[in-house]
Amino acid sequence: MRLLRVGPDGHETPALLAADGTLRDLSAHIDDIAGAALAPGGLDRLRGIDPAALPALDSGARIGPCVGRVGKFICIGLNYADHAAESGMEVPKEPVIFMKATSAISGPNDPVELPPGAEKADWEVELGVVIGAPAREVAEADALSHVAGYCVVNDLSERAFQLERGGQWVKGKSADTFGPIGPWLVTADEVADPARLSMWLDLNGERMQDGSTETMVFGVAELVSYLSHFMSLQPGDIISTGTPPGVGLGQTPPRFLRAGDEMRLGIEGLGEQCQTVRAR
Structure with missing residues (x-):
């Protein structure tokens, strides 16, 4: 479905x-x-x-976030080896976990608003995993039975806030509109293999990211199991599993979002998003 x-x-x-x-x-x-x-x-x-x-x-109605009342928006950093390399960071030995404020969640085609003081806003197409059955200390072999489905996530980031302002990454990840999800939640029975999905992002018609979940360091089952040993996962929680290379920070020279830019992104079988950037 x-x-x-x-x-x-x-x-x-x-x-x-x-x-x-x-x-x-x-x-x-x-x-x-x-x-x-x-x-x-x-x-x-x-x-x-x-x-x-x-x-x-009405087929022309606005599409909202594909999951309501999200309890936790959990993100995995540096989960693609080639993205870690372009970021100048080592491939992690264990998943890097950070949280994104649920107030960042927006519809897949809603405008993205740059917060005051934003200098280095960036894009990240990611596979979102939506929890269906509560998970606490689950084995990796059982982890996928706790997944309701999958969706497209744009894990937007303000790199100056994230990397240059001290503290944890969450401050650069949590601005309002910095978490578009959808258009659909595709139930797990319709995704044959979440480890073999192509994914892409275009900026103003130029292909910036062109990757596949095949290159994830830690797969979906491993992530669900791993996270469940640190916190319980509840129905509607979302895990954003990391991004392939091609983000603005990794360009030479770096390239960041400006008002008027358009992002279009998608994942095989999970639909597409399109956002226009504007200043707030």
């Missing part, structure tokens, strides 16, 4: 993308793409619904 949320910011309707491309209203069955709806039983109930029996929604 391809699940999404459509409508005005803060008032999104849970929806399903039918095979014929129509948007179908799920609000009679669930209140949101969140919490218990993402648990295995909740997804099974949604699979039992005939999409043709659901009311159609």
Whole structure:
């Protein structure tokens, strides 16, 4: 299934993308793409619904973040060896974990706003993993059974805030609009192998990132298991799993986002995003 949320910011309707491309209203069955709806039983109930029996929604409606009421937005740093190299950092021996504020979450096509003082805003196309079943100290062999599905994430970063202002990376990752997710949550049963997905990002029509999840240092199952030993993972938590090379910081000379820029990005089978950058 391809699940999404459509409508005005803060008032999104849970929806399903039918095979014929129509948007179908799920609000009679669930209140949101969140919490218990993402648990295995909740997804099974949604699979039992005939999409043709659901009311159609306006195909031109705004698409919101594909998951509502996200509890934790967990990010993995330097998880592609070639991205670590372009960043001038060593490949980590264990996953590098940092958090992104959930207030950064926005719709996949909403504008990206540069916060006051931003100098080095950057892009990062990433595979998002959405938790479905609670996970605490799970074995790697069982980890994927705790995944509800996958989505596209643009893990936007303000590099000056992240790297030049001291402290942890979270301050450079958490500005409002710096976490577009979606357009869809594609349920795990429709993603044959999350370790073999092509991914890309264009800036103003120029291909900047062109990679694959095949080159991740730590795969999805390993990350879910690893994280679950440090914190419990709950339905609707999102893990953003790192980015391939081609970010602005790695260009020669470095290249950063400016008002008026357009980013278009996507992951194989998970849809595309498009954001225009503007100053706030």
